[in-house]
Amino acid sequence: MIEALAPEGSAGVTGKPLLKVADLHGWYGESHVLHGVDLEVAAGEVVTLLGRNGAGKTTTLKAVMGILPKRRGSIVFDGRETISLPSRAIARAGIALCPEERAIFSSLSVEENLMLPPQVLPGGLSREQIFELFPNLAERLSSQGTKLSGGEQQMLAIARILRTGAKLLLLDEPTEGLAPVIVQHIGRTISRLKQEGFTIVLVEQNFRFAASVADRHYVVEQGRVVDMIHNDELDENIDKLHAYLGV
Amino acid sequence: MFELLGIPPQALFGQLLLGLINGSFYAILSLGLAIIFGLLNIINFTHGAQYMMGAFAAWMLLNYLGIPYWGALIVAPIVVGAVGIVLERLLISRLYHLDHLYGLLLTFGLALIATGVFRNFYGISGLPYGMPSQLSGGQNLGFMFMPNYRGWVIVASLVVCFATWFIIERTRLGAYLRAATENPTMVGAFGINVPRLITLTYGFGVGLAAFAGVLAAPIYNVNPNMGADLIIVVFAVVVIGGMGSILGSIVTGFGLGLIEGLTRVFYPEGSAVVIFVIMAIVLLVKPAGLFGRTV
Structure with a gap:
């Protein structure tokens, strides 16, 4: 499914990509944040967006999800142009977002948070499968959503979008601010989700974490994709990547 | 006859009953306001006029179509709620991205217009609306006389308030509503049609006001000013209970x-x-x- 020998200049995807973003521009109010993002993601791939703070990674995810109000260009998902669809229609097409701020609802219990997103497509994980991935959640179902620890909230934010049947998961910094043991748990979960056939776009600051789970990395700089690196070519490119990320 | 603190029990219980009746209306009206404010961020100043329209709808249903009280109790909230839905779609929905103040001004203006229209056609002296015959008379409770209709108002409003609380706090639809109150963008990103949820919520809140209006029609005269007199007190109730709190509105009312x-x-x-x-x-x-809740 992943083409390691892709010719220079292609996004590294053979066949029809599940997600194809072309010349994507985005604005927050008057400020022009995305300046023509191009990227492709094949079905079943895990792809990360790397880059410095403010490069436009989160904004790219928001644009794909349709919650960035002002966006132009092309976002084709599963063969369908979604650039002008409202976010609820994009969700129903099979994309789901786990936002950076997690967005756990404080007026809902853990169970209500988990069951909130409606099923949009067949093939989502069952409750049992979700509790197998995140056993902690099963014990906290009646707690208020925001009474969970940071790690548990992150697990809940991921868990609730696994039920819906969405095929493409957009995970925005799922490891931010979490203890190493929980970061490992989330890493294992992402690998497991890949095995289950989910396609994942991951925004990550933690480069080592990204390298442990992803097939490819896009480097985002000033609202553009400036480079793409296959995970197995990472060693040769490590100096270049450090320069991009300023580490 | 015994006395409590120098007050004859008839007077004490009579006033307590009157207090409960008023409280019933405060509770239903402030509940509707709280739900609307929670999700729409609009302080619905038209609420009093919509209560008045509920009473007028009951009067019109009876006098023009021959539909009695019990039918009006269901039809009037639906009709007035539908008018509210049209208002929300045509006017109120254009103000969501602006400050509270604009919504308040718009709904205040709409309230003045509605009151003016009814005053123009029906005058200000008030129209009588008879009590349903099943609820005439009363019960002697020993310590006081309880008119049946007043007992019914208290029971009906308790049931409606509890049912509303149940829908919002214990059902899936209510979970959508609470979640959308907190973070409408995220709820939309889950595939839920938030604009429609908002419209239906406004319609439901308005329907509650109209239901209170029908309940009030046989007690007070049907009068274009009945809402304007009541709504000021109801706003005070909402402020005391806390904007956006469901149970708070009911208990405080x-x-x-x-x-x-x-x-x-x-x-x-x-x-x-x-x-x-x-x-x-x-x-x-x-x-x-x-x-x-301080959010």
């Missing part, structure tokens, strides 16, 4: 009705202002309201 009734017994001169005095104290001590 009934509680303040009772306090008002007690004040009428022990210090009649204070009964018209007691709620506003409490409002001032609550604003000083707990500005978010007794049940308010």
Whole structure:
């Protein structure tokens, strides 16, 4: 499914990509944040967006999800142009977002948070499968959503979008601010989700974490994709990547 | 006959009953306001006019179409709620991205227009609306006389308030509503049609006001000003209970009705202002309201 020998200049995807973003521009109010993002993601791939703070990674995810109000260009998902669809229609097409701020609802219990997103497509994980991935959640179902620890909230934010049947998961910094043991748990979960056939776009600051789970990395700089690196070519490119990320 | 604190029990219980009746209306109306404010961020000043329209709808259904009280109790909230839905779609929905103040001005203007229209066609002297025959008469409870209709108003409003609480706090639809109150963008990103949820919520809140209007029609005359007189007190109730709190609106509505009734017994001169005095104290001590969540 992943083409390691892709010719220079292609996004590294053979066949029809599940997600194809072309010349994507985005604005927050008057400020022009995305300046023509191009990227492709094949079905079943895990792809990360790397880059410095403010490069436009989160904004790219928001644009794909349709919650960035002002966006132009092309976002084709599963063969369908979604650039002008409202976010609820994009969700129903099979994309789901786990936002950076997690967005756990404080007026809902853990169970209500988990069951909130409606099923949009067949093939989502069952409750049992979700509790197998995140056993902690099963014990906290009646707690208020925001009474969970940071790690548990992150697990809940991921868990609730696994039920819906969405095929493409957009995970925005799922490891931010979490203890190493929980970061490992989330890493294992992402690998497991890949095995289950989910396609994942991951925004990550933690480069080592990204390298442990992803097939490819896009480097985002000033609202553009400036480079793409296959995970197995990472060693040769490590100096270049450090320069991009300023580490 | 025994006396309590120098007050004849007939007078005491009579005023407590009146307090509960008023409290019923406060509770239903402030509940609708709280739901609308929670999701729409609009302070619905038209609420009093919509209560009045509920009473007028009952009167019109009876006098023009021959539909009696029991039918009006269901039809009037639906009709007035539908009018509310049209208003929300045509006008109110254009203001969501602006400050609260614009919504308040718009709905205040709409309230004036609605009151003016009814005053123009029906005058201000009030139209009589008869009590349903099944609920005429009353019960002698030993310590007081309880008119059946007044008992019915208290029971009906308790049931409606509890049902509304149940829908919002215990059902999936209510979970959508609570979640959308917190973060509508995220709820939309889950595939839920938030604009439609908002429209239906407004329609439901307006329907509650109209239901209260129908309940009120046989007690008070059907009068274009009936809402304007009541809504000021209801806003004070909402401020005391805390904007956006469902249970708070219900408890505060009934509680303040009772306090008002007690004040009428022990210090009649204070009964018209007691709620506003409490409002001032609550604003000083707990500005978010007794049940308010500081978000």
